[in-house]
Amino acid sequence: MLYWKDSQEAVTAITGLFAGVANDPELGESMKKVNQLILFDYSESGPGCAIWVDTRNGKYEFGAGDPPGAPDLIMSLSADDAHLSWLNKLNPVMAITRKKIRVKGSATGLLKLAPKLKKVAVIYEQVLKELGMEDKIVK
Amino acid sequence: MKGNTGKIININLSTRSIAIETLPEEWYRLYIGGSGLAAKIFQERGDFSLDPLAPEAMLIFMNGPFAGLKLSGASRGSVAGCSPLTGHWGDSSCGGYFAPELRYCGFDGLVVTGRAAEPSLISIEGEQVTLLPAAQYWGRGTEEATRLLKEGFGKDSRSMMIGPAGENGVKFANIIHEGQNAAGRAGFGALMGAKNLKAVVVKARKKEMALADAEGYEILRGDLNGRINDALASSVLRENGTAANLIGGVYSGDVPVKNWTSNFWEEAAEALNGTTLTEKYLTRRTGCLYCGIACKRIVEVKEEPFAVPEGGGPEYETIVAFGTLLGSLDLAATCKASRLCNDSGVDTISCGATIAWAMEAFEKGDLTREDTGGLALHWGDMTAVLDILLPAIVKKEGKLGALLAEGSREAARRLGKGLDYTAQSKGLEAPMHDPRGGGYGLALTYAMSARGTCHVADPMLFIEMGARYYPEIGFEYILEPQSEKDKAAAAAVSVALGAIENSACFCQFADAEVTIPDWLALFKTVAGYEWDAEEFLRAGRRIFYLKRLINGRYGLSGKDDDLTPRMRAPGSGGEADGARFDLEKMKARFYEIMKIDPESGLPTKAALADCGMADELDKLTAECP
Ligand code: SF4
Numbered sequence: 001m002l003y004w005k006d007s008q009e010a011v012t013a014i015t016g017l018f019a020g021v022a023n024d025p026e027l028g029e030s031m032k033k034v035n036q037l038i039l040f041d042y043s044e045s046g047p048g049c050a051i052w053v054d055t056r057n058g059k060y061e062f063g064a065g066d067p068p069g070a071p072d073l074i075m076s077l078s079a080d081d082a083h084l085s086w087l088n089k090l091n092p093v094m095a096i097t098r099k100k101i102r103v104k105g106s107a108t109g110l111l112k113l114a115p116k117l118k119k120v121a122v123i124y125e126q127v128l129k130e131l132g133m134e135d136k137i138v139k
Numbered sequence: 140m141k142g143n144t145g146k147i148i149n150i151n152l153s154t155r156s157i158a159i160e161t162l163p164e165e166w167y168r169l170y171i172g173g174s175g176l177a178a179k180i181f182q183e184r185g186d187f188s189l190d191p192l193a194p195e196a197m198l199i200f201m202n203g204p205f206a207g208l209k210l211s212g213a214s215r216g217s218v219a220g221c222s223p224l225t226g227h228w229g230d231s232s233c234g235g236y237f238a239p240e241l242r243y244c245g246f247d248g249l250v251v252t253g254r255a256a257e258p259s260l261i262s263i264e265g266e267q268v269t270l271l272p273a274a275q276y277w278g279r280g281t282e283e284a285t286r287l288l289k290e291g292f293g294k295d296s297r298s299m300m301i302g303p304a305g306e307n308g309v310k311f312a313n314i315i316h317e318g319q320n321a322a323g324r325a326g327f328g329a330l331m332g333a334k335n336l337k338a339v340v341v342k343a344r345k346k347e348m349a350l351a352d353a354e355g356y357e358i359l360r361g362d363l364n365g366r367i368n369d370a371l372a373s374s375v376l377r378e379n380g381t382a383a384n385l386i387g388g389v390y391s392g393d394v395p396v397k398n399w400t401s402n403f404w405e406e407a408a409e410a411l412n413g414t415t416l417t418e419k420y421l422t423r424r425t426g427c428l429y430c431g432i433a434c435k436r437i438v439e440v441k442e443e444p445f446a447v448p449e450g451g452g453p454e455y456e457t458i459v460a461f462g463t464l465l466g467s468l469d470l471a472a473t474c475k476a477s478r479l480c481n482d483s484g485v486d487t488i489s490c491g492a493t494i495a496w497a498m499e500a501f502e503k504g505d506l507t508r509e510d511t512g513g514l515a516l517h518w519g520d521m522t523a524v525l526d527i528l529l530p531a532i533v534k535k536e537g538k539l540g541a542l543l544a545e546g547s548r549e550a551a552r553r554l555g556k557g558l559d560y561t562a563q564s565k566g567l568e569a570p571m572h573d574p575r576g577g578g579y580g581l582a583l584t585y586a587m588s589a590r591g592t593c594h595v596a597d598p599m600l601f602i603e604m605g606a607r608y609y610p611e612i613g614f615e616y617i618l619e620p621q622s623e624k625d626k627a628a629a630a631a632v633s634v635a636l637g638a639i640e641n642s643a644c645f646c647q648f649a650d651a652e653v654t655i656p657d658w659l660a661l662f663k664t665v666a667g668y669e670w671d672a673e674e675f676l677r678a679g680r681r682i683f684y685l686k687r688l689i690n691g692r693y694g695l696s697g698k699d700d701d702l703t704p705r706m707r708a709p710g711s712g713g714e715a716d717g718a719r720f721d722l723e724k725m726k727a728r729f730y731e732i733m734k735i736d737p738e739s740g741l742p743t744k745a746a747l748a749d750c751g752m753a754d755e756l757d758k759l760t761a762e763c764p
Contacts, residue, residue: 093604108383
């Protein structure tokens with residue numbers, strides 16, 4: 001892995017991001033509209049990890065490891081590409097076309113979220129700074 | 140000949156002569172089929188001095204080599220000739236069921252000339268071709284006429300027909316198939332109407348096709364269908380239709396607002412997107428024959444004032460052309476607009492764009508109440524659009540109806556005002572993707588397209604999104620949409636690929652999953668062509684050049700490879716705010732790469748020689764630089 005020392009570091013940063021998103025009223029609401037259980041499987045290369053976010057029925061819960069049920073959508077990619085994508089440095093369409101991201105399930109929710117990625121990136125940078133991971137920010 | 144049948148039907152409606160012709164096999168190898176082969180026929184036989192609606196004008200229906208072969212996206216068909224809307228080369232693609240049925244009858248296409256003495260239809264039943272009176276269908280909308288034709292010719296018959304707009308000579312009248320699929324662009328419905336031809340009805344008796352390597356094709360077909368149908372983009376299209384990603388388009392500034400005066404209307408992302416259509420009005424999903432993507436919609440709107448009974452629903456282009464472009468966020472109104480346009484037989488893109496131009500002209504005072512017969516045209520007034528304006532255009536009724544039925548460029552010319560704020564190139568109204576937000580490369584290919592502004596002439600729209608990638612030929616650009624960098628080089632490949640797609644009559648959505656080796660294998664197993672990637676791309680370039688040569692015969696030159704001032708103005712709002720592309724810079728580089736003379740806009744002799752167009756070269760020596 002290029003950006004992560006180990007998978008735990010990736011889990012800390014990305015679950016930190018989901019917590020940050022919850023605190024943003026607009027993004028938090030947008031996430032709830034997705035109304036899906038999404039599993040991010042970050043085991044495409046190197047030591048893997050998995051993070052899930054559950055926005056079904058007005059919920060907003062997230063965690064690492066096994067999701068609480070069958071996911072509506074699974075996105076499989078490396079933890080490094082996940083980092084780049086949350087920093088808005090990876091064009092998701094291009095990554096899907098080039099098979100860097102594999103998607104299984106309904107992508108309707110993702111389409112709703114895609115325009116918000118810029119805002120997510122701002123929160124992610126902030127979270128990385130707060131976690132003392134500023135060196136991981138890619139400009 | 141394998142794959143194609145090699146046979147076309149020549150019909151002269153004036154003399155009522157019907158002749159079956161076998162085309163030279165070489166033409167298929169060089170121009171593939173669809174709009175490419177149609178262009179070859181047109182270039183060989185066309186009279187370039189004719190008025191587009193003259194009886195002698197040619198109307199060509201042409202299949203691709205894969206029609207009916209049970210492959211997703213491969214069974215579209217082309218309609219081509221001199222466009223009544225633009226006055227030069229035009230072609231239009233149509234999905235549905237017609238092309239496979241024609242192929243099962245044993246024909247690759249038909250070339251219609253002449254003018255019938257009375258409203259007529261062409262019936263093709265198996266190999267039997269007949270000309271029949273059609274007075275009972277004339278004047279009827281395409282929904283009713285389709286129903287009546289099925290009663291008369293059998294429910295499994297398939298027809299291409301015009302509605303009242305084509306009969307009345309509306310310049311952007313289209314040709315409709317099964318009430319919902321359209322050969323939408325370039326106004327061929329007006330040409331069909333001028334020929335007194337209401338419909339072409341086909342009904343096959345058998346489904347036999349000779350392939351070069353039937354076994355190899357079956358294996359390839361299974362693999363391709365699996366990949367196409369399982370692709371993420373396909374599932375998105377299936378789930379929520381072609382407007383599924385309207386939300387992304389809104390935020391990137393790709394969705395034009397109020398006659399291209401703005402690139403951003405945030406509320407449209409929720410109000411008009413495909414998910415909203417699914418939730419509010421969708422009753423069923425449907426698609427073209429053998430296509431597993433099934434991107435088409437069946438909808439029903441129960442509430443007034445825009446209630447429509449269950450039937451064909453709007454695609455992305457219609458949703459925007461009768462939505463944000465007209466200053467409306469009413470999704471129900473787009474459903475009704477789609478239905479009315481299809482029933483009357485008008486192209487929703489050109490129609491919406493021409494109305495948007497008229498609304499702005501009225502706002503500016505360029506169109507007065509005297510011109511509109513007292514009607515006030517206001518952004519978002521969809522009741523006036525659907526109840527008054529659209530019917531007036533279809534009937535060419537009153538001063539305003541007759542003016543707008545000419546399309547935006549001609550309407551502005553006749554008015555003597557407002558040409559600068561039309562959104563078109565070469566007279567064809569722009570589709571609903573704004574290059575200032577969507578990507579500057581699209582501005583280039585819009586300007587280069589032979590038929591005029593067109594997002595399906597080539598896959599540039601998808602290339603700039605990052606959805607197309609051909610490592611086998613070193614095509615691995617990572618493009619920034621709002622930049623000119625590498626756009627000319629990408630466009631040079633894109634126009635060749637687009638020419639192949641449109642000649643093979645392959646749907647752009649399905650083609651996203653087809654690699655260059657897949658294409659080569661398709662041509663090999665179906666038609667027996669032993670092409671490598673270079674020969675394949677050369678075929679695409681050859682077709683691209685041929686259409687430009689035809690336009691040259693109509694007097695078009697490099698100057699016509701342009702966009703209107705409205706389209707070239709800096710973007711306004713959202714991500715595209717202030718975005719301004721340098722078309723001249725991209726054009727100059729594109730001409731250089733493609734060996735096109737900037738002055739004449741024609742391919743140079745060297746370019747033609749590279750493409751093995753020796754016969755064209757001999758004929759055109761005097762004209763080519
Ligand atoms: S994707 Fe849609 S338009 Fe294309 S062939 Fe399939 S059903 Fe027809």
